Amino acid sequence: MIGVGAAGAAVGATTAERSPAGADAFGRAQSPHRQGWRTLELGHLDPAAERPFWVALAQVPGVGPVGFARLLHRYGSARAAWAAGAELLAELPRVTGEATTALRHLRREGPSAVLARVERATRLAGGEVLTVLDAAYPRSLSEIDPRPPVLFVAGSSDAFDAPGVAVVGTRRATGYGRACAADLGDELARAGVTVISGLALGIDGEAHAAAVAAGGRSIGVLPSPLDRIYPPRHRELARRMLACGGALVSELATGQSIGRPDFARRNRIIAGLARAVVVVEAPDRSGALLTAAAAVDYGRDLHAVPGPIDAVASAGCNRLIADHLASLVTSPAALLHAIGTSAGRRPVSVASLSEAEGLVLGGLLRRSGSIEEMIGRTGLRTGVLASALTLLEARGLVDNYGGATFHPTLAARRIGTVPDRAR
Amino acid sequence: MLAETLSASILGVDGVPVRVEVDVAFGLPALTIVGLAGSQVQEARERVRSALRNSGFEVPARRITVNLAPADLPKDGTGYDLAIAVGILAASGQLPRHDRLSVTGLVGELALDGALRPVAGTMALAAAVRDAGVPEMIVPGASVGEAATAGVRAYGAATLGHAIRHLAGVEMMVAGAAALPASLPQEAAGPDLAEVDGQQVARRALEIAVAGHHNLALCGPPGIGKTLLLRCAAGLLPPLEDDEAVAVSRIYSVAGLLDRRAPLVRARPFRAPHHTISTQALVGGGPRVRPGEASLGHRGVLMLDETLQFRADALDALREPLESGSVTIARVEGALSLPARFTLLAAFNPCPCGWRGSHGRACTCEDAVARRYTARLSGPLRDRIDLWVTMAEPERRTAGSASRSRHPEASRVVAARVAAAWRRQLDRQGRANAELPAPQFDERHGFAAPLLELLTRRGRRFGLSPRRMHRTARVARTVADLEGESTVNALHLDEALRYRAAALP
Numbered sequence: 001m002i003g004v005g006a007a008g009a010a011v012g013a014t015t016a017e018r019s020p021a022g023a024d025a026f027g028r029a030q031s032p033h034r035q036g037w038r039t040l041e042l043g044h045l046d047p048a049a050e051r052p053f054w055v056a057l058a059q060v061p062g063v064g065p066v067g068f069a070r071l072l073h074r075y076g077s078a079r080a081a082w083a084a085g086a087e088l089l090a091e092l093p094r095v096t097g098e099a100t101t102a103l104r105h106l107r108r109e110g111p112s113a114v115l116a117r118v119e120r121a122t123r124l125a126g127g128e129v130l131t132v133l134d135a136a137y138p139r140s141l142s143e144i145d146p147r148p149p150v151l152f153v154a155g156s157s158d159a160f161d162a163p164g165v166a167v168v169g170t171r172r173a174t175g176y177g178r179a180c181a182a183d184l185g186d187e188l189a190r191a192g193v194t195v196i197s198g199l200a201l202g203i204d205g206e207a208h209a210a211a212v213a214a215g216g217r218s219i220g221v222l223p224s225p226l227d228r229i230y231p232p233r234h235r236e237l238a239r240r241m242l243a244c245g246g247a248l249v250s251e252l253a254t255g256q257s258i259g260r261p262d263f264a265r266r267n268r269i270i271a272g273l274a275r276a277v278v279v280v281e282a283p284d285r286s287g288a289l290l291t292a293a294a295a296v297d298y299g300r301d302l303h304a305v306p307g308p309i310d311a312v313a314s315a316g317c318n319r320l321i322a323d324h325l326a327s328l329v330t331s332p333a334a335l336l337h338a339i340g341t342s343a344g345r346r347p348v349s350v351a352s353l354s355e356a357e358g359l360v361l362g363g364l365l366r367r368s369g370s371i372e373e374m375i376g377r378t379g380l381r382t383g384v385l386a387s388a389l390t391l392l393e394a395r396g397l398v399d400n401y402g403g404a405t406f407h408p409t410l411a412a413r414r415i416g417t418v419p420d421r422a423r
Numbered sequence: 424m425l426a427e428t429l430s431a432s433i434l435g436v437d438g439v440p441v442r443v444e445v446d447v448a449f450g451l452p453a454l455t456i457v458g459l460a461g462s463q464v465q466e467a468r469e470r471v472r473s474a475l476r477n478s479g480f481e482v483p484a485r486r487i488t489v490n491l492a493p494a495d496l497p498k499d500g501t502g503y504d505l506a507i508a509v510g511i512l513a514a515s516g517q518l519p520r521h522d523r524l525s526v527t528g529l530v531g532e533l534a535l536d537g538a539l540r541p542v543a544g545t546m547a548l549a550a551a552v553r554d555a556g557v558p559e560m561i562v563p564g565a566s567v568g569e570a571a572t573a574g575v576r577a578y579g580a581a582t583l584g585h586a587i588r589h590l591a592g593v594e595m596m597v598a599g600a601a602a603l604p605a606s607l608p609q610e611a612a613g614p615d616l617a618e619v620d621g622q623q624v625a626r627r628a629l630e631i632a633v634a635g636h637h638n639l640a641l642c643g644p645p646g647i648g649k650t651l652l653l654r655c656a657a658g659l660l661p662p663l664e665d666d667e668a669v670a671v672s673r674i675y676s677v678a679g680l681l682d683r684r685a686p687l688v689r690a691r692p693f694r695a696p697h698h699t700i701s702t703q704a705l706v707g708g709g710p711r712v713r714p715g716e717a718s719l720g721h722r723g724v725l726m727l728d729e730t731l732q733f734r735a736d737a738l739d740a741l742r743e744p745l746e747s748g749s750v751t752i753a754r755v756e757g758a759l760s761l762p763a764r765f766t767l768l769a770a771f772n773p774c775p776c777g778w779r780g781s782h783g784r785a786c787t788c789e790d791a792v793a794r795r796y797t798a799r800l801s802g803p804l805r806d807r808i809d810l811w812v813t814m815a816e817p818e819r820r821t822a823g824s825a826s827r828s829r830h831p832e833a834s835r836v837v838a839a840r841v842a843a844a845w846r847r848q849l850d851r852q853g854r855a856n857a858e859l860p861a862p863q864f865d866e867r868h869g870f871a872a873p874l875l876e877l878l879t880r881r882g883r884r885f886g887l888s889p890r891r892m893h894r895t896a897r898v899a900r901t902v903a904d905l906e907g908e909s910t911v912n913a914l915h916l917d918e919a920l921r922y923r924a925a926a927l928p
Contacts, residue, residue, distance in 0.1 A: 170780065172786055201790070283785055305895075312785040370815055371624045382627040383902065387917030394884050394917075402925045403780055404815035 036068045037132075037145040045077055047133035052111035053078035055118050058150040059106055059253060062099040064265075065146035067092045084112060125227035126155035126242075131389060138163075138249075143171075144298050144340040146271040148251045148265075152226050155247030159217055164194035164238040165339060166274035166295075168267075168288040169203025169281040174313045175400055176368065177281030179407035180305050181206035184278060186410050187332035189216020191341045194246070196221065196274045198266055199234050203280045203288070206401075208237055211244075218246040219273060223266040227254040249273070267291040276301035276339050278329060284317035289316050292326065304324040332410075353392075356380060360388045361412055364398060368407040426513035426521065428453075429528045429557055430506035431548040432498050435759040436677045438544065438551025440528075443503060445510030450486030450607050456507070457657040458491030461499035461606055461711070470501075470533045471508045471699070478537035478583045483515040497756075499711045501532035502542040505561065508533060508583055509590065525589045528552030528560040528575070537583040539563040543679030544560070546672055546686065549573035559584050559598075564603040567599030569676060569686035572669070574601075612693065613657030617833040621817060625652055627767075628810045628922050630837050632846040633659045633724070635856035635901030637894075638745065638807060640916045642925070643814030645777040648730050649770035656768055658834040660691040660723065661845030667722045670762060674714050674721055692723030694765075698732040705733075705741045707761050717744045720765035730769040735799045741767070745807040748858075766857070767808065773797065781816060800818070809857070809894045810922040844904035856900045861893045869903060869910045870896065877913055893917050 008038035076082040138160035185207035195211035199220035224230035271294035304326035307314020549570035567579030632639035707715035749763035774793035779786040899919035
């Protein structure tokens with residue numbers, strides 16, 4: 001955990017704001033979880049009666065997952081905490097004037113009115129409100145500490161029952177990272193595993209898209225409220241994920257504005273929901289390393305896709321492997337084996353390829369490369385290579401993910417026995 | 424007494440005949456110039472006065488009125504001096520015969536000692552004089568070739584005195600010769616392709632771009648040879664056809680950039696303006712409309728190195744010429760059209776730091792900053808770029824072996840292929856493939872029905888707009904021409920599709 005370095009430091013910084021001095025969320029402090037969720041007894045609370053108070057309390061700025069647990073420790077229930085009035089703010093690590101004002105407004109409105117308002121707005125955004133007490137609250141999240149007291153969820157709630165694997169990585173992905181994310185997303189989905197990620201640009205989006213394209217389930221954890229999908233460019237992707245039986249999860253009520261800490265908190269939920277976490281491509285100081293750190297803390301299996309040792313974009317992944325924090329992913333199939341599933345049945349269609357196309361695809365299957373490199377390896381003319389690559393791309397056998405390097409797709413690997421004439 | 428001489432004015436890149444009417448009447452001595460004369464024309468009074476006196480003539484102590492007709496056309500420049508001076512002499516009876524005045528156009532700036540100095544745009548002015556039905560013209564000696572090229576009988580006069588003696592029939596000058604049409608081999612311009620190591624894809628795309636006049640964009644990290652490669656284009660361009668040479672020379676004449684010793688531009692222009700250029704300097708304009716870089720690149724290349732560093736409004740102003748081949752400048756008095764059919768060669772980094780998406784270095788730009796950066800290339804402008812190449816620095820494992828093993832082709836070899844492909848285009852359709860209208864994608868131009876079906880299928884697969892599909896078809900036509908084939912086949916089309924636009928970060 002300590003080995004995550006810069007990312008670890010960032011975790012410390014964000015959680016320090018929300019917890020008493022020294023006690024950080026990942027158990028590195030002297031007295032871990034004394035006031036955390038794990039030691040709380042919640043069984044005796046009546047979900048229906050508590051619900052308005054949980055939702056209302058969660059609306060107070062500064063009452064995060066950590067602060068909420070402290071309130072429950074102090075008062076026993078959200079209803080009792082609410083009854084304490086402005087006093088409850090004294091329990092929180094840091095109280096702003098904003099929190100005092102917000103609490104006063106919320107109290108004037110009344111908890112049931114707050115609940116009705118939040119539920120209506122969430123329903124309009126196509127979601128529902130879940131508290132930790134609800135039966136539908138994701139079981140995997142109720143193991144972690146701190147856990148979000150209130151969640152906003154769109155889509156089918158049984159998406160959380162199936163085993164899920166998180167595929168995360170940098171937004172500034174290279175073609176290699178994108179190709180790996182797409183391969184993993186596709187294989188996992190075909191094996192019936194839910195692909196969990198953060199819906200961000202780059203690796204996240206690639207994994208979600210591949211899972212959806214393979215007809216699988218995918219859960220996106222948003223840094224933003226359900227009504228403001230971030231990034232906006234992935235609105236359509238989110239819609240397709242919901243259509244495929246997936247879900248969207250957010251910690252923020254609709255209408256709330258998002259800030260930097262929300263991205264870090266989102267990463268914790270990703271790790272919490274998943275059974276295992278795969279970091280596909282992450283430079284040093286990537287947000288994906290926060291997810292990795294959380295995965296270690298929650299006892300999730302951590303895997304990382306290695307990159308060349310001179311690749312900046314893979315430096316974080318390589319470090320995770322070198323520090324023995326993550327196991328090395330050699331192939332999608334090996335990952336499936338590691339998490340105890342086997343590959344799903346896959347349709348295999350052998351396409352008829354011309355000699356040049358077979359030569360190019362065969363070369364790429366051995367090692368991805370740019371047209372430049374393929375010229376050296378195959379000895380073909382630039383024009384011939386260019387047109388062969390377009391044809392292979394049109395057939396969905398290679399992809400360059402917008403960069404200069406071409407990668408064979410999973411479909412190409414499945415053909416497997418391409419005439420081996422390269423070289 | 425009244426006299427009338429003929430001169431001409433520049434409007435955009437065209438000449439307009441201007442009649443110079445001079446009236447010498449009784450009254451207080453004065454010299455007045457009317458007819459929307461700008462300050463340079465007003466100053467002609469002093470130049471003309473001194474030149475007349477110093478050439479041994481008399482400036483009549485009368486009331487002299489000069490009118491430049493049409494009077495509603497704003498006039499600027501110093502080219503009217505000669506016409507005004509001759510007009511004053513004729514109106515004051517110092518020129519014995521007037522018969523030649525109606526068949527001779529007069530253009531030139533006067534020095535105070537009576538010498539004639541050349542003015543910009545003589546070629547366009549001469550063409551205007553010729554079009555007005557006037558067969559002869561007196562111009563400053565240095566401009567005689569330029570004027571003769573426009574098709575008038577041009578006499579080059581060194582001084583006002585020479586011009587007057589010619590007009591009076593005392594001492595006739597010999598008409599100057601027109602510049603020879605471009606037949607000599609051009610000297611190589613720009614760096615040689617042999618200096619470019621590797622980057623086979625970008626080289627190939629450049630060859631296609633110059634052969635068919637397609638617009639090209641190179642995107643990649645700094646220092647991998649984008650600029651060097653584009654500069655090589657100067658030495659690859661196909662020869663300039665005769666009619667094109669006249670049009671290009673006229674623009675250069677108006678801009679004052681013509682080499683007066685060889686007043687016909689013989690090579691395709693290669694313009695590479697700096698990225699700090701203003702919108703007016705790029706597309707033309709100004710109080711007295713002057714052609715911009717876009718027009719100076721007419722029938723040639725406009726290279727925009729560091730394209731994304733150009734002002735966004737300057738880039739957007741290129742949309743019109745890229746689509747229509749001309750720039751329209753709207754004025755209260757009416758719209759002016761300047762020819763600007765250039766091939767755009769663009770090179771830029773994918774983000775401000777330049778390393779986004781690259782293998783060996785981390786990009787240090789914020790996502791929003793990088794997006795704003797690439798957004799400067801607006802959608803409509805992207806749509807008009809035919810060939811896109813994403814360049815990458817060679818990976819370490821191949822840097823030594825693959826690229827060095829072959830000898831890079833020299834510009835001479837590539838230029839020969841380009842010239843042959845250009846000749847095929849001219850023979851088939853009389854214009855560049857980039858200008859081939861979509862309805863002509865037919866058998867006669869080498870597009871068979873199955874190929875067009877394939878284009879539609881591929882277009883759907885890769886999500887191309889109809890405009891992009893048309894542009895792809897034109898590029899495929901050029902690929903076939905470079906291969907020396909009359910029919911476009913699937914391989915040509917697939918290669919053209921390889922250079923389709925990539926998503927920018």
